[in-house]
Every structure is written in structure tokens, then in C-alpha cells.
Amino acid sequence: MRRDVFQAIADPTRRAIIALIAIQAMTPNALAAHFDTTRQAVSKHLKILTECELVQQEQQGRAIYYSLQIEKMKEIDVWLSQYRKIWETRFNQLDNVLVTLKNQKI
Amino acid sequence: MRRDVFQAIADPTRRAIIALIAIQAMTPNALAAHFDTTRQAVSKHLKILTECELVQQEQQGRAIYYSLQIEKMKEIDVWLSQYRKIWETRFNQLDNVLVTLKNQKI
DNA sequence: TATATATGAAACTAATTGGTTGCAAATATA
DNA sequence: TATATTTGCAACCAATTAGTTTCATATATA
Known part of the structure; x- marks a missing residue:
């Protein structure tokens, strides 16, 4: 399940x-x-x-x-952080973010 | 739907x-x-x-x-931020508060 | 002890979900 | 023009989900 x-x-x-x-x-x-x-x-x-x-x-x-169990909520935060990086650094370090994302898988 | x-x-x-x-x-x-x-x-x-x-x-x-549409991902972040506040503040102190509340019989 | 309260679990139902196959429309290419 | 490609959509199916009713167990209280 x-x-x-x-x-x-x-x-x-x-x-x-x-x-x-x-x-x-x-x-x-x-x-x-x-x-x-x-x-x-x-x-x-x-x-x-x-x-x-x-x-x-x-x-x-x-x-x-x-x-x-508040600790478990961090799991969502970890997943979301890769996208937060995108909207926070959209106009400066976009290339670095893309590389990170690509290496992280799902 | x-x-x-x-x-x-x-x-x-x-x-x-x-x-x-x-x-x-x-x-x-x-x-x-x-x-x-x-x-x-x-x-x-x-x-x-x-x-x-x-x-x-x-x-x-x-x-x-x-x-x-990266902007829409912020919606999750907004929802999550209320819980992020909880785990970012000292939550030893918070746990004590919760236990106290619980023992007061709601 | 007898009764009331708090809860989890099982059986069942209706709705939703993720997936499939088949088809039609639009666009590209020979 | 004829054919191939790309796509969305409808119909259908199996599995899952959210909810209900019913029941058994454990604990508090009269």
C-alpha cells in the first residue's frame, strides 16, 4: 500500500x-x-x-x-526546496539550479 | 471536480x-x-x-x-510555511507547551 | 457490578483514480 | 495529394479511496 x-x-x-x-x-x-x-x-x-x-x-x-510529528513535514520541504531555488534565483544562477535538479532525479 | x-x-x-x-x-x-x-x-x-x-x-x-508554471508551486510553500515556523523555532520549548495544553484536558 | 464512553477494525458502498484501447483532428512530409 | 506523426478525447476497466454502518474491546463512572 x-x-x-x-x-x-x-x-x-x-x-x-x-x-x-x-x-x-x-x-x-x-x-x-x-x-x-x-x-x-x-x-x-x-x-x-x-x-x-x-x-x-x-x-x-x-x-x-x-x-x-512535525519532523515528517520537512520531507515536503526538502522536495519543495529544489523548486524554491528556481523561483528565488530565476534571473541569476539558473544554470546551476538546472544542473542540481537534473542530478537529483524526481 | x-x-x-x-x-x-x-x-x-x-x-x-x-x-x-x-x-x-x-x-x-x-x-x-x-x-x-x-x-x-x-x-x-x-x-x-x-x-x-x-x-x-x-x-x-x-x-x-x-x-x-513555477509560480503555482509557491502555493505549496505558503501552506508549508506555517509548519516551517514551528520546526524553525525552538521546538523543545514548543513540545512542552503542547504537553501542558494536553494535560489541561483541552 | 452495571452502564456509559472512547476507540479501532471489519464489511460494505459510491465515487474517484490511473490506466488502457480506439478514434478523430490537425500538422508535417513524401 | 497521400501518408505519417502528434495530439486530445471518449469509452471502458481495475484498483483505490472516502465514507458509512456495525461490532468488539477497553476504560471510566454510577
């Missing part, structure tokens, strides 16, 4: 979940209250986010608190 | 296409030669990338050259 960060952030509900738990850890029930969907649907999104290591969970009694 | 940048970059083939046309404009045929798939499949990916304005096309005779 393909589970990478890019596929995880493709869904708008999952991006909203990420935004919420970036501020503070939340339970599936508390998260579901923020959306027009069921607790089970949120739970499935949390499972996907967990599988690609974007969130971590901590059990407290019968409640499970989910929080954002 | 939902067509946003996040959904567009979710597919690995599309990310590979983006990487290729970031270097130089290419035709669907030339792109398809880089992948183990048909020209039509690449064409569908290009259509999706066009719909969310990640690529632009330029007709030259019967050939159509596709290139990356």
Missing part, C-alpha cells in the same frame, strides 16, 4: 486535521466535532496519517491523543 | 513529470519516453496538471510543449 506524505496531504480533511493537531494534541472524538463527518471517518484519516508517520499517538486512559 | 495543487503532486508520476519539465519544456511523446506507461496516460496527467495551473503549454506546429 502506497503511503507517503504527498498522498497524505492530498486530502483537504487530512490537511485540516494536521492544522488542528499542530496546535495541540486531540482525540478522534474532539477532531470529529470540527468536521461534518463521522468519528470513524476521522479515525481512518488518522490511521493514514499514522501509517506515513505524520502523526503520533499517546494513550491516556481510554482516550488517545493524536499530535503532529 | 476537485483539482488543487496538493492532489496534483500526490501522484509520483506527476511529480516526475514536474521535475522533467522544470528543466525544459517537453512534448507528451518525449515525456512518455521517460516512463513505463503510454502516451495517453501521460496526457491525462498533463491535463490534471494543466487544470490546476501547474503547467502551461505552447503549441509549435503539431507539437505541444509543456513547461512548469
Whole structure:
């Protein structure tokens, strides 16, 4: 099963979940209250986010608190940085950027 | 039909296409030669990338050259920047804040 | 202990996705 | 003009996805 960060952030509900738990850890029930969907649907999104290591969970009694694993977000930043180089240096060092990109593959 | 940048970059083939046309404009045929798939499949990916304005096309005779619309990539950067702030500030301190919040029972 | 609450997981459904084959239109070339 | 090339588009298919309903388990509380 393909589970990478890019596929995880493709869904708008999952991006909203990420935004919420970036501020503070939340339970599936508390998260579901923020959306027009069921607790089970949120739970499935949390499972996907967990599988690609974007969130971590901590059990407290019968409640499970989910929080954002911010380190994993850097993966997106690393991928994006090659393109950031392009728009930041478009008019001066374009040649160098192209060489870097070509050697990096995907 | 939902067509946003996040959904567009979710597919690995599309990310590979983006990487290729970031270097130089290419035709669907030339792109398809880089992948183990048909020209039509690449064409569908290009259509999706066009719909969310990640690529632009330029007709030259019967050939159509596709290139990356780098400006649109900034949209991802804008979204990511809120999280970049989190990992760039000292996040030992931030972790403490989150734990404190969590223990306060939301 | 009995009941309520919080959660994950399984089975199912509808919609979407990535891919295919086939075809028509437009352009280049013999 | 006749033929080959380049492309987009439509129809179709298999796999995946997002969501629902239902159920079992674990924990808190009366």
C-alpha cells in the first residue's frame, strides 16, 4: 500500500486535521466535532496519517491523543526546496539550479 | 471536480513529470519516453496538471510543449510555511507547551 | 457490578483514480 | 495529394479511496 506524505496531504480533511493537531494534541472524538463527518471517518484519516508517520499517538486512559510529528513535514520541504531555488534565483544562477535538479532525479 | 495543487503532486508520476519539465519544456511523446506507461496516460496527467495551473503549454506546429508554471508551486510553500515556523523555532520549548495544553484536558 | 464512553477494525458502498484501447483532428512530409 | 506523426478525447476497466454502518474491546463512572 502506497503511503507517503504527498498522498497524505492530498486530502483537504487530512490537511485540516494536521492544522488542528499542530496546535495541540486531540482525540478522534474532539477532531470529529470540527468536521461534518463521522468519528470513524476521522479515525481512518488518522490511521493514514499514522501509517506515513505524520502523526503520533499517546494513550491516556481510554482516550488517545493524536499530535503532529512535525519532523515528517520537512520531507515536503526538502522536495519543495529544489523548486524554491528556481523561483528565488530565476534571473541569476539558473544554470546551476538546472544542473542540481537534473542530478537529483524526481 | 476537485483539482488543487496538493492532489496534483500526490501522484509520483506527476511529480516526475514536474521535475522533467522544470528543466525544459517537453512534448507528451518525449515525456512518455521517460516512463513505463503510454502516451495517453501521460496526457491525462498533463491535463490534471494543466487544470490546476501547474503547467502551461505552447503549441509549435503539431507539437505541444509543456513547461512548469513555477509560480503555482509557491502555493505549496505558503501552506508549508506555517509548519516551517514551528520546526524553525525552538521546538523543545514548543513540545512542552503542547504537553501542558494536553494535560489541561483541552 | 452495571452502564456509559472512547476507540479501532471489519464489511460494505459510491465515487474517484490511473490506466488502457480506439478514434478523430490537425500538422508535417513524401 | 497521400501518408505519417502528434495530439486530445471518449469509452471502458481495475484498483483505490472516502465514507458509512456495525461490532468488539477497553476504560471510566454510577
